[in-house]
Amino acid sequence: MTDPDDGATLTRxxxxxxxxxxxxxxxxxxxxxLAGGRWRAVVSAVxxxxxxxxxxxxIIGGWARMQxxxxxxFVETLAPLIDxxxxxxxxxxxxxxxxxxxxxxxxxxxxxxxxxxDLGVPSSAATALDILRQPAAEGMAxxxxxxxxxxxxxxxxxxxxxTSLRGAHRAFTLASTSDGGGIxxxxxxxVGIATGPLIAELKEMLVDRGVGVAAxxxxxxxxxxxxxxxxLRTIRSTHALIEAIGQWxxxxxxxxxxxxxxxxxxxSTAVLGAGVGATxxxxxxxxxxxxxxxxxPLVAAELGFVSPGVxxxxxxxxxxIVRGVWLIVVIGIITAIGGWFFGRSxxxxxxxxxxxxxxxxxxxxxxxxx
Numbered sequence: 004m005t006d007p008d009d010g011a012t013l014t015r016x017x018x019x020x021x022x023x024x025x026x027x028x029x030x031x032x033x034x035x036x037l038a039g040g041r042w043r044a045v046v047s048a049v050x051x052x053x054x055x056x057x058x059x060x061x062i063i064g065g066w067a068r069m070q071x072x073x074x075x076x077f078v079e080t081l082a083p084l085i086d087x088x089x090x091x092x093x094x095x096x097x098x099x100x101x102x103x104x105x106x107x108x109x110x111x112x113x114x115x116x117x118x119x120x121d122l123g124v125p126s127s128a129a130t131a132l133d134i135l136r137q138p139a140a141e142g143m144a145x146x147x148x149x150x151x152x153x154x155x156x157x158x159x160x161x162x163x164x165x166t167s168l169r170g171a172h173r174a175f176t177l178a179s180t181s182d183g184g185g186i187x188x189x190x191x192x193x194v195g196i197a198t199g200p201l202i203a204e205l206k207e208m209l210v211d212r213g214v215g216v217a218a219x220x221x222x223x224x225x226x227x228x229x230x231x232x233x234x235l236r237t238i239r240s241t242h243a244l245i246e247a248i249g250q251w252x253x254x255x256x257x258x259x260x261x262x263x264x265x266x267x268x269x270x271s272t273a274v275l276g277a278g279v280g281a282t283x284x285x286x287x288x289x290x291x292x293x294x295x296x297x298x299x300p301l302v303a304a305e306l307g308f309v310s311p312g313v314x315x316x317x318x319x320x321x322x323x324i325v326r327g328v329w330l331i332v333v334i335g336i337i338t339a340i341g342g343w344f345f346g347r348s349x350x351x352x353x354x355x356x357x358x359x360x361x362x363x364x365x366x367x368x369x370x371x372x373x
Contacts, residue, residue, distance in 0.1 A: 044266075048276070054281075068248070093313070095148070098202055163208070263276075271346040278336065282336055285328045285332050288328050292325060295321070300313075
């Protein structure tokens with residue numbers, strides 16, 4: 004038989020345990036938000052949010068560092084510009100503007116025709132010569148323009164462009180001159196591509212090929228303005244800082260994502276949040292680049308350049324960044340899907356059950372065949 008004292012003791016013990024359980028529940032309900040492991044959820048969320056905000060800066064910083072420290076990356080970014088028809092048209096327009104500003108084709112034609120007239124040609128011939136003056140001047144200008152167009156589109160000029168880019172990058176990174184040297188020119192208020200060295204190389208190339216008319220191509224100091232010179236000055240003065248940011252900021256963002264996932268109470272939810280945050284962060288940068296692309300024609304109009312050429316330059320400069328954006332977007336989406344799939348939601352549970360059932364069915368069929 005059961006001792007009545009044992010029953011009373013058991014009843015008293017149960018009541019004490021219930022009271023203790025009620026007390027603990029009360030303390031947990033009135034505790035600080037950071038108590039009972041909640042601080043992990045808060046810190047995890049903060050880490051993931053900060054990392055998501057750093058994603059756009061990490062992409063730009065990594066790209067900028069690569070352009071600054073790698074000569075090959077710099078050339079690979081800008082060298083294809085010269086093969087773009089719009090950029091070739093832009094260079095041609097700037098070159099011919101410089102030529103027409105310094106060479107009077109009509110005056111040259113008049114000198115030749117006046118010399119012929121002074122030889123004492125008949126009046127009818129002199130009249131014919133006068134009629135031919137205008138077409139001859141325009142024809143001379145046309146010869147120069149077509150010759151330049153052929154040369155700019157040639158592989159030889161592409162090599163000249165690439166060589167000039169390498170020289171500019173070396174001069175830029177070593178800060179060996181006050182203006183950057185090469186074809187990249189920094190003045191007191193702007194930065195751009197100097198057409199002078201390119202035109203000089205082009206003139207020498209044409210003369211060597213026996214194109215006599217190329218000798219009249221003048222020297223020029225014209226440049227294709229790319230932006231505010233103060234911006235380049237700032238970049239040069241903080242070269243080391245940019246290099247450090249480009250190297251470490253992506254690692255910091257990845258570390259914060261990892262820390263946020265590691266501290267989370269529900270890691271699947273944290274993985275989902277990290278994926279969504281990376282997608283939103285990189286997507287926001289993509290939107291900014293798209294808006295910038297839409298504004299390029301307005302900038303080109305203000306600078307007085309052909310819009311397609313400037314748009315092509317912008318596209319080539321941002322192409323590497325766009326690829327980085329798409330890469331992070333894809334990684335973010337895959338990460339978010341993985342976080343959701345291994346989560347505790349009913350849809351995730353159903354999906355996992357369906358996958359398990361499908362794999363089991365496939366395995367059973369394979370075993371049945373053997």
